[in-house]
Amino acid sequence: MKELNPIFITVLQVVIVLAIAPVFIGWLNMLKCWSQGRSSAGLLQPYRDIAKLFVKDIVLAKNASWIFRFTPYLVFSVPVVASVIIPIISTNLLLSPTADIIVLIALFATARFFTALAGMDIGTAFGGMGASREMMIASLTEPAILMAIFTVSLAGKSTSLAHIAQVFASSVPIMRPSLVFAAIAFAVVILVEGGRIPVDNPSTHLELTMVHEAMILEYSGRHLALIEWGSMMRVFLFVTLGVACFVPWGIAKTGNITEIALSFFFMIIKVGIIGAGIVFVETGIAKMRLFRLTEFLGGAFLMATLGMLSFFILE
Amino acid sequence: MSLKILEQVNSFLAALVLLTAFAMLAQRRINALIHVFMWQGLFLSISTAIVGFIANKHHLYLSSVLTLSLKVIVLPYILHVLIVRLKIRKEVETIVNIPMTMLLGIGLVIFSYHLTRPIMELSTFITRSTLSVALATVMIGLLMMITRKKAITQVIGFLAMENGLFLAATSATYGMPFVVELGVALDVLIAAFIFGIFLFHINTTFDSLDVNQMARLKEDI
Structure with missing residues (x-):
């Protein structure tokens, strides 16, 4: 059997994330269309959207600073860097020992910070409003993410993602209360980070409800394409992060080529199922009032904390 | 089934009991509160049956059935009849806001863990780790009794406390x-x-179940 080089696997992962993230969003949109009785635009529609945006010209405000021009590239490159760290098809990654899960969260937080700055940069009312909402949501989500991740790290005895995935993948699947609670908290986090429905609606430009869309309202052309592609990758990466932390069974541990092919296949199935779950939640509940979010995200934090406590108490 | 898996299931049920205790703290609607109470009773009764199987104590099966009939069927029914008769449709009124009570609840869990750790080290039972969950459930029930204005939610808090005591005993x-x-x-x-x-009497006397109204019972001197 042919062994693949870790460098090659790492490059492969980046390519997979770049290529599959739009398909994943297309899958979400397709399921959503079906669930609402509409005919969908197909799996590849996000590609067409991105391609269309790339050929369009950029309209830049006169008072746009370097932050506004720099942010799209940052928002695009952060998920690319993250896809080097998260074990998506194999735990045998070149750079996984250099960065752990906390660095990963900090990377995403940096991207979010710059998006908020860019939202305020032009000085329109919508950008500032979106930025302020985004920061409020971030301040409530990040404790929940970190608590969930600490619980996983405690159970996996490391903060390195590849190590955690390896430990869980080689253990027997068993319902551990701490991991179940952490997984529920993480599911909420995926909805929030992806800007999905109870928190934010990705398909609306209604001024009273938009959060992420409000921040990037001034972007156009290839800048918008990069941001859109970046946020698609962000959703996809959070889902794969959830897979790596909570259901890593089937992931390749070596560079064996058949094992990697199999692991890729499992990954597609798992991500597809999680996508269906996201759509189920989205069609099932209405968008929450902004000030109800404190309770929703407080609930996620509570879940993650209960997970951590039950790790100490019950295990 | 091996003992190890049953033990795992039991601690998972204990975690669910704790979760329902928190869900009760978070509930704003009184009907939903009673439903959560039903779930807690159900988890408790399954957990009791499993402990009975692990420890090979047959009377625990009986008390499991007793819990099931009483806390999942009879008590919720009585509470339901009560809220229909008293025409309670309003949301649960709290003294401290809900996120704050949740944080207090987490504090209570940590406190009861520290309190029961010495006992857990001495005990040799398989179920010893659920003791701190039981104590936490008792305390959260107490917290619910303290932080709610309406008498009926306080009653549910009391019943949740009793659930916790039952779990502690098993x-x-x-x-x-x-x-016993x-x-x-x-x-x-x-x-x-x-x-x-x-x-009923509170309601007919004061036209409300708000216990603060009881201050009016004092005679003016």
């Missing part, structure tokens, strides 16, 4: 003697009836 000593358990169960049933009558 996890710390594999259950109380059956006579029967007595406690009857006590709770009678208490629910008395509470019902009591609530």
Whole structure:
């Protein structure tokens, strides 16, 4: 059997994330269309959207600073860097020992910070409003993410993602209360980070409800394409992060080529199922009032904390 | 089934009991609160049956059935009849806001963990780790009684406390003697009836179930 080089696997992962993230969003949109009785635009529609945006010209405000021009590239490159760290098809990654899960969260937080700055940069009312909402949501989500991740790290005895995935993948699947609670908290986090429905609606430009869309309202052309592609990758990466932390069974541990092919296949199935779950939640509940979010995200934090406590108490 | 898996299932059920205790703290609607109480009773009764199987104590099966019939069927039914008769449709009113009570609840879990750790080290039972969950459930029930304005939510808090005590008894000593358990169960049933009558009287006297109104009972001198 042919062994693949870790460098090659790492490059492969980046390519997979770049290529599959739009398909994943297309899958979400397709399921959503079906669930609402509409005919969908197909799996590849996000590609067409991105391609269309790339050929369009950029309209830049006169008072746009370097932050506004720099942010799209940052928002695009952060998920690319993250896809080097998260074990998506194999735990045998070149750079996984250099960065752990906390660095990963900090990377995403940096991207979010710059998006908020860019939202305020032009000085329109919508950008500032979106930025302020985004920061409020971030301040409530990040404790929940970190608590969930600490619980996983405690159970996996490391903060390195590849190590955690390896430990869980080689253990027997068993319902551990701490991991179940952490997984529920993480599911909420995926909805929030992806800007999905109870928190934010990705398909609306209604001024009273938009959060992420409000921040990037001034972007156009290839800048918008990069941001859109970046946020698609962000959703996809959070889902794969959830897979790596909570259901890593089937992931390749070596560079064996058949094992990697199999692991890729499992990954597609798992991500597809999680996508269906996201759509189920989205069609099932209405968008929450902004000030109800404190309770929703407080609930996620509570879940993650209960997970951590039950790790100490019950295990 | 191996003992190890049953033990795992039991601790998972204990975690679910704790979760329902928190869900009760978070509930704003009184109907939903009673539903959560039902779930807690169900988890408790399954957990009791499993402990009975692990420890090979047959009277625990009986008390499991008792819990099931009393806390999942009879008490929620009584509470339901009460809220229909008293025409309570309003949301749960709290003294401290809900996220704050949740944080207090987390604090109570940590506190009860520290309190029961020495006991857990001494005990040799398989179920010893659920003792701190049981204590936490008792404390969260107490917290619910303190932070709610309406008498009926306080009654549910009291019943949740009793659930916690029951879990403590099964996890710390594999259950109380059956006579005692029967007595406690009857006590709770009678208490629910008395509470019902009591609530009717509060409601007819004050036109509200808000316990703050009871300050009016003082005679003016």
